[in-house]
Amino acid sequence: MNRLSQLPTLRINPAQKISLNYKRKTYQGIGGDTIATALYANGIRIFSRSLKYHRPRGLYSLDGECSNTRMEINGIPNVCTENTLLKNGMTIKAQNVIGTAENDLMGFMDRLDWAMPAGFYYRTMHKPAPIWPIALKQVRKAAGLGKISPDFQMNGKYEEIYPKADVCVIGGGPAGMSAALTAAKQGLRVILLESRPWLGGFFDYRAAEYSNGIHLFERARELAKTVSETPNIRGFIHTAMVGAYNNNLITAFQVGGESDHFDERYIEIRADSVVVATGCIERPLLFENNERPGVMQISCAHRLARTYGLLPGEKAVFSIGHDLGLEAALDLSNLGLKISYVADIREDGQDPGLVADLAKKKIRFLRGWVAILAHGDKSVKKVTLSTIQGTHHRDVDCDLLVASAGMTPLTGPLTLAQAQLAYDNHTGCFLPKKLPVKMHAAGRLMGLNDPLSIEASGNLAGLMAAADCGATVEADLKQTRERLNDLPGPVRGCKLVQAPVKGRKSFICFDEDTTIKNVEQALEMGFDATELVKRFTAAGTGPGQWGIPGHNLPLFVAQYLEDSTVSARPTTVRSPLVPAFIATYAGRNHDMCKRTPAHDSQKSSGGIMRRSGVWKRARYFSRDSGCREEIENVRNNVGMFDASTLGKFRIWGPDALKALQRVYAGNMSKISDGKVKYAAMCNDDGCIIDDGVVVKRGENDYYFTTSTGRAGNTVEWFRYHTRYDGWDFHMINLTDAFGVINLAGPNARKVLEKVADTDVSNEAFPFIGYREFTINNEIPVRALRLGFVGELSYELHVPSSYMQSLWGLVAEAGKQFDIQNFGLEAQNVLRMEKGHVIIGSESEQRTTLHDVGLRFLWDRNKTQAKTVGAVALKQTEKQEGRLTLAGFKMENPSHTPKDGSIIVDSSIRGYVCIARFSFVLKESIGLALVDSPLAKEGTRLQIYEDECKGQHLYGTVVPTPFYDPEGKRLRM
Amino acid sequence: MALTITCPICDKRNGYEFRYGGVDKGPRPDEEGLTPTSWCDHVHMNKCVAGIQKEWWFHRDGCGAWFTIYRDTTTNLEVDKPEAN
Numbered sequence A: 001m002n003r004l005s006q007l008p009t010l011r012i013n014p015a016q017k018i019s020l021n022y023k024r025k026t027y028q029g030i031g032g033d034t035i036a037t038a039l040y041a042n043g044i045r046i047f048s049r050s051l052k053y054h055r056p057r058g059l060y061s062l063d064g065e066c067s068n069t070r071m072e073i074n075g076i077p078n079v080c081t082e083n084t085l086l087k088n089g090m091t092i093k094a095q096n097v098i099g100t101a102e103n104d105l106m107g108f109m110d111r112l113d114w115a116m117p118a119g120f121y122y123r124t125m126h127k128p129a130p131i132w133p134i135a136l137k138q139v140r141k142a143a144g145l146g147k148i149s150p151d152f153q154m155n156g157k158y159e160e161i162y163p164k165a166d167v168c169v170i171g172g173g174p175a176g177m178s179a180a181l182t183a184a185k186q187g188l189r190v191i192l193l194e195s196r197p198w199l200g201g202f203f204d205y206r207a208a209e210y211s212n213g214i215h216l217f218e219r220a221r222e223l224a225k226t227v228s229e230t231p232n233i234r235g236f237i238h239t240a241m242v243g244a245y246n247n248n249l250i251t252a253f254q255v256g257g258e259s260d261h262f263d264e265r266y267i268e269i270r271a272d273s274v275v276v277a278t279g280c281i282e283r284p285l286l287f288e289n290n291e292r293p294g295v296m297q298i299s300c301a302h303r304l305a306r307t308y309g310l311l312p313g314e315k316a317v318f319s320i321g322h323d324l325g326l327e328a329a330l331d332l333s334n335l336g337l338k339i340s341y342v343a344d345i346r347e348d349g350q351d352p353g354l355v356a357d358l359a360k361k362k363i364r365f366l367r368g369w370v371a372i373l374a375h376g377d378k379s380v381k382k383v384t385l386s387t388i389q390g391t392h393h394r395d396v397d398c399d400l401l402v403a404s405a406g407m408t409p410l411t412g413p414l415t416l417a418q419a420q421l422a423y424d425n426h427t428g429c430f431l432p433k434k435l436p437v438k439m440h441a442a443g444r445l446m447g448l449n450d451p452l453s454i455e456a457s458g459n460l461a462g463l464m465a466a467a468d469c470g471a472t473v474e475a476d477l478k479q480t481r482e483r484l485n486d487l488p489g490p491v492r493g494c495k496l497v498q499a500p501v502k503g504r505k506s507f508i509c510f511d512e513d514t515t516i517k518n519v520e521q522a523l524e525m526g527f528d529a530t531e532l533v534k535r536f537t538a539a540g541t542g543p544g545q546w547g548i549p550g551h552n553l554p555l556f557v558a559q560y561l562e563d564s565t566v567s568a569r570p571t572t573v574r575s576p577l578v579p580a581f582i583a584t585y586a587g588r589n590h591d592m593c594k595r596t597p598a599h600d601s602q603k604s605s606g607g608i609m610r611r612s613g614v615w616k617r618a619r620y621f622s623r624d625s626g627c628r629e630e631i632e633n634v635r636n637n638v639g640m641f642d643a644s645t646l647g648k649f650r651i652w653g654p655d656a657l658k659a660l661q662r663v664y665a666g667n668m669s670k671i672s673d674g675k676v677k678y679a680a681m682c683n684d685d686g687c688i689i690d691d692g693v694v695v696k697r698g699e700n701d702y703y704f705t706t707s708t709g710r711a712g713n714t715v716e717w718f719r720y721h722t723r724y725d726g727w728d729f730h731m732i733n734l735t736d737a738f739g740v741i742n743l744a745g746p747n748a749r750k751v752l753e754k755v756a757d758t759d760v761s762n763e764a765f766p767f768i769g770y771r772e773f774t775i776n777n778e779i780p781v782r783a784l785r786l787g788f789v790g791e792l793s794y795e796l797h798v799p800s801s802y803m804q805s806l807w808g809l810v811a812e813a814g815k816q817f818d819i820q821n822f823g824l825e826a827q828n829v830l831r832m833e834k835g836h837v838i839i840g841s842e843s844e845q846r847t848t849l850h851d852v853g854l855r856f857l858w859d860r861n862k863t864q865a866k867t868v869g870a871v872a873l874k875q876t877e878k879q880e881g882r883l884t885l886a887g888f889k890m891e892n893p894s895h896t897p898k899d900g901s902i903i904v905d906s907s908i909r910g911y912v913c914i915a916r917f918s919f920v921l922k923e924s925i926g927l928a929l930v931d932s933p934l935a936k937e938g939t940r941l942q943i944y945e946d947e948c949k950g951q952h953l954y955g956t957v958v959p960t961p962f963y964d965p966e967g968k969r970l971r972m
Numbered sequence B: 001m002a003l004t005i006t007c008p009i010c011d012k013r014n015g016y017e018f019r020y021g022g023v024d025k026g027p028r029p030d031e032e033g034l035t036p037t038s039w040c041d042h043v044h045m046n047k048c049v050a051g052i053q054k055e056w057w058f059h060r061d062g063c064g065a066w067f068t069i070y071r072d073t074t075t076n077l078e079v080d081k082p083e084a085n
């Protein structure tokens, strides 16, 4: 197809050839093409098949207002080809077709529309119930837009930015640019968002006169140049605004250009004031086959020629209701389009100059006429025109039918911001009535049409926004208001909703194949509000949301209900206003995690590092996921474990003890010097949220640990529960400041003796003791003698910077005993054998301190009461019907149930928290939370494991600890 | 999060940085004489006012302070302390 190459409005570069693949052929597009215009230039007219009826669909709006031109591009479904710039080598596929878009084997669906009235899914396929799953499968197969492969990998770079601005202007047309320039002149920082890849809006492609011999497109370029030269305006082009939230938070998606380092990015803007200048789209004309390829809106036809150099057809008929249609007809006629008829819905009110020019061009002009039927199976061949009363008809051959009923302000951003809209009888549009604070509207959105008025309203909005930001602009405001008043106001709009047709094939929503007839069916069934009609007919629920049906649907409903005041409102729109990649929402997908100070040492010792909460930790030290060697080495010899992820805190100050008393269930005044106190925290429901140890390092000075998962919340928790008290204490989170080695096993002391600068004999440093000493005459160590894994063990806390050195020293000292690392999994088995719980493994949200058998950690007689959780602990002490933690061993040790398997009889009685094969006991053992009567020793537990195929597993409740019940090994 | 919150230490910041701490209910009641119901009510029941409420926020990704603000729950905007009536 030859391009018009001399037009000054063009946005293409014919010298740049771009190839694309479609239907196993290579086609050529040129620089500046969208995918859609490139296909159009190559003679493609049918882009897709519709959702339900598989009707052929083609170019209609050129702004992605409907799913007509959504296609699969390089494996990505539902790409809006009208808004996506062509890139070399793109592979394009039509959607919802079997065969090709031109010859779709499902095309017969169009003749079955009688079988699919409004709401037919809900009404026909639910009785008898078993039909539904079968029907659902077929419906899914036949209907739908693009498909995505489950293992599809989204390539590309996605980013996010969070800029702040004084004024954010949405829409880079004449009104938006005027507003931005006006606000910027006041010295304010302005962000300007434009969804197309250039500024200019509805001036950009028009050759009509602006004033004094300047054309509109020249004016647009002049404004755009000034904007780009204004340093305090940050313009984002190819950036669709998608969300507006209170406090003037605006979100947008930007498509990256050639030189950008991202493909798409999410932009979240905080602005003090917002100007919405999104302009208008066209209101579709409703007649039979109104979406047949070859039927398109005014600006679609006009922009194809003026922006992309493509004459939209050869022989055209216009059926319009707005002067823009007359202007486009004249301009396109000048560019070589043969136009036989221009049917104008309006009886009068046209610009006389345009009408006279049409006559000069010998284009027949019909007032009060409208298209009622487009002929042609796959594209328009002929159109039937009719008087709007339906009294006279005339058939006209054509291959292009430019059809549009009028203008629709793009109020989506205002609706999202909860502005109030009202129907305006003069323009026939929904116009902003009440705007949220610090939000202003300008331009065609206000019903304006005159170029100077549009700019003046932009100036005014820019000044009002500046005033919001504290600029002194009273005089300017007054002057601009007066100027705007002297300029032409909103023009009378065409109000025709539906051509005189029955409407069986008149589509009010293209995305969902909703016809006028469907809407009538819904109304007849009693859905008498637009929102209900929308839900029942699905009109407006497709990817175009509001674009096609948004204005016509409420008008049609109002007309049907004989509501002359049109109290109906456009249905709700939701963000994102335009479809966006989930990849863009996901952004860079930063996988940020913490590494312990012994990370490198562990890794070089063969540690297999896995993500665990916010940390990366060593899970295993061999390929054996059962960790037999690691476990047995701790039981029989000595192992070392990186426990640096433990939460570690210092709390000090005159009221430190009070704070400890408040949050810990136990009596924290009973902490002896040189001794560790095991303690637990509950929430106000008495549910256990944390356990750890506390030591007293000095007067009003404590050091304590929390479980890994609670480290991030502990300061917040202390401060929250003391927020009314005004106590004087300080807290510092030392989690990252200290590393921890757990040295465990019968030979642990022999290793420690070699490096410690102090006596660590059992007498000098007994079980549950706390000591501070140095290692190698330098490294300051806080040592806690604990026994989480059930063996003689020392937790050595050292400043993180010493961790790697200490790790090396301990490893070196342990060499002669064949010391080994052990990882998380080995620790998990070891502590389970010892019956030690991990909060979150043996407890869940509802588990109280009583339930896990840690009641001894609660001091019911604590003075200075008001302990968090104490009230609930008292009240649930003897509560029945709770779950209780019980140990069990399996009858068949060769099959260990998976964690999370459920305990059943005739109902669910509990679940397995953890179960493992114990190498030391040669049994399969575990811990389970079960209904308390089942926790009695000797009870047989029936365990249902996933995919057990009815073969239950059996275990018996036994006392814990399973291993070393007297606790001799901890005290060795 | 569209909400901005004014921290007494860090001033007005993005709501993302804060954690909500519930409506202000006053200090913990005395433990004597509490029934399970009255205790549950204290812990879990909220008035859910449509309008201005005083509530706690924690500057989690900031200075670590707990403080109260007034917020209009119908607009989700922080507001000045209402006049005593």
Ligand SMILES: [Zn+2]
Pocket (backbone or CB within 6 Å): B007, B008, B009, B010, B011, B059, B062, B063, B064, B065
């Ligand atoms: Zn702060």
